[in-house]
Amino acid sequence: MIEYKKTVKQAKIRSPLKSFEEETITFEYRADPLTGRNTTIIKERSNYAGSFLNSDPQQLNALVEKTKATCPFCPESVGFKTPMFTSDFLAEGRIVSGEATVIPNLLGHAEQSILAILSKKHNLRLDEFTPKLLLDGFSGAMKYLQRLHEVDATVKFPVFAFNYLPPAGSSIFHPHMQVLVRDRPFYLTDLTLQKSKTYADTNGSSYWSDLTATEKEGERYLVGSGGVEWLVPFAPLRGMNEVQAVVSRKSSFMELGEAQWRGLAEGISKVLQFYHAQGYGSFNIVAMSGPMDEHLDYFDVNLRIISRPGIQQWCFTDSWAAPYLLWDGETVEEPEALAEKLRVFFKTT
Ligand SMILES: [Zn+2]
Structure with a gap:
């Protein structure tokens, strides 16, 4: 059974913005239903924080x-x-998939590290990331993963990572x-796999199936498409406009078919349209997979997307001490309020 635990605390100050009248500020501590990690929800501060997310044109x-x-x-x-794959790995050197070109990463982050260049255009507004463009990238990356799996099946933990523009970490x-692939999972993938296994052993059911079934009845749910469920997490990992997708009953990227990739691409495109409408221009995405050589009943492929600061003269970052060094989450808007705004974008075709 999914448990949504939250605790509300309050602070009182005399605010200079209200002639030093007493003001109450509410802090809501929410535990991630799987890992127990805390995220602090500070309501109605998104207008203040939002100004750091816009770019100076x-x-x-x-x-x-x-x-x-x-x-x-x-x-x-x-x-x-750009670099090429070695000839024993891929005779052509690079993978071309529609508009996307897949190449090895010159400055890699894992023993297997590749890039999918997504567009012919040098710069895209966030409302220009079409599902087709993302699908070309996914399709090219999967051709690489299938080849890697043939060549070395021990390198079996892949993640998709997307850093768009310098505030999101892109050089x-x-x-x-x-796509980063290692013989060992990244820390959060490992923790998620372990906690998912423990949940299944304790409850006799999949955390991910229980999560999506519960969320479907609630106010954070967005849409289901191609076996992919989109929702705003109860306790966001990082905070800023975070949206999550769960690919039902598929535990590794190798199990995803055209419908699932399309469900992911269409959802990402909708979220980016929403970010663009809010004036944001930078984002991160991570999609995590279980091991590529086996199916796990207790784990589903899942993805998170967050907005990042805009390009401004003042180099603001949202990687401040608490999330970066203390691993605590903080968000400036109730996830339920964010979901309400996002649903408008998910309803449009
Ligand atoms: Zn360019």
């Missing part, structure tokens, strides 16, 4: 132009400025996603 345009001149991922450069402006 002049700064943004200047960076687009500056980075375009030397970009290795633009179509005229990709053929001679290259041009839209691209990453």
